[in-house]
Amino acid sequence: MTQGTKTSTTDRRSDRTKAAILRAARERFAAQGYERTTIRAVASDAGIDASMVMRYFGNKAQLFDATLAIDLRLPDLTGIPADEVAEALVRHFLERWEGDPADDALLVLLRSAVTNEQAAARMHEIFAAQVNPALAAALPPELAARRAGLVSAQLLGLGLTRYLLRLPAVTTLTPDEIESGLAPAIQATLDPN
Amino acid sequence: MTQGTKTSTTDRRSDRTKAAILRAARERFAAQGYERTTIRAVASDAGIDASMVMRYFGNKAQLFDATLAIDLRLPDLTGIPADEVAEALVRHFLERWEGDPADDALLVLLRSAVTNEQAAARMHEIFAAQVNPALAAALPPELAARRAGLVSAQLLGLGLTRYLLRLPAVTTLTPDEIESGLAPAIQATLDPN
């Protein structure tokens, strides 16, 4: 029922439009945030009717939620010398933000988390599941908890000012300038004093 | 015309409700951002009708704009020893954010700037008019431009994670812990290397 004898290559047609919807939704949510993104606009971008979005994702909140599946792909910090951890982090985030211009995932999350409870909750989850463990691997156990927050604050501050607010004083910097200016700072937060 | 013989003590009545509207608007914009704040709700909070808000402020965008008159009250960094500038900055911002809980100004600006072009533009102005000059007074001239952005990124990162996103790893820190963890970091960004 519902599907034929063999559905090994999953129903094809619907999967393609479902993916198109998700792609369009990510773009809109990233550019405009949750409230200003309309289902009609997403549907139009995906080349279908708005009611199809409802059929596949239930409602706007669930579509949004599907959009928030994000992997920071944090590197394993275990092998890295203690005094190079900050540099590795900064480099990784710059690459993550700027590497693939079509990848709006981080933009969606950060922009929405500021005005949307659902996204903020997701941010907490991602923090607990990805950032904390990664830093715990590179820091003395009891220091990690107290410093992970400040390190995140600094990295998110970079994302905020460079990619969301686009403050000229930050956007005009080259990746190298950012790395050389920010890595020592974060390193100072990481090192016990 | 319009006003009587002498209006020395400004028309009284209207000024009080105008102030009440502004207060309510700041609270709503701070808590919910621009889009989710409704004029009807602001009016209700101020104890008057929605059409009064229009009478006094023209439209929603202008009300919002009136809300965005913000003075960071940055201290004069000229007299401060070079190695204490970061500490002074961190302390000042903590005080500014947490000193007067009824003062939502920074919250309004930061929350809205992420999804609203108008607020983002205001952020750029404030940055150019207040942050840049203050740092220029404490840094070697040509270094200032390249470092002011990163310092702002770090300070805004703190505001973002602690007061908007309320990441547990940041909200659980005491002001002292933040100061001792973040001041050396920002100092590292300020110091030429």
Added chain:
DNA sequence: AATGTAGGCCAACGCGTGTTGACTTTCCAG
């Protein structure tokens, strides 16, 4: 007391939204 004006309320408008359900088209299995 008369009156003009500022402050305020009420009802309605036009619009865009999320969401729904009935209808049509495509397409593949029997």
Added chain:
DNA sequence: CTGGAAAGTCAACACGCGTTGGCCTACATT
């Protein structure tokens, strides 16, 4: 061929929004 499900369209709904204009009320000046 032919059914029937999947994929997609269309028109409409109920709602809340920003905004408007007409009306009432208080009150200070004459």
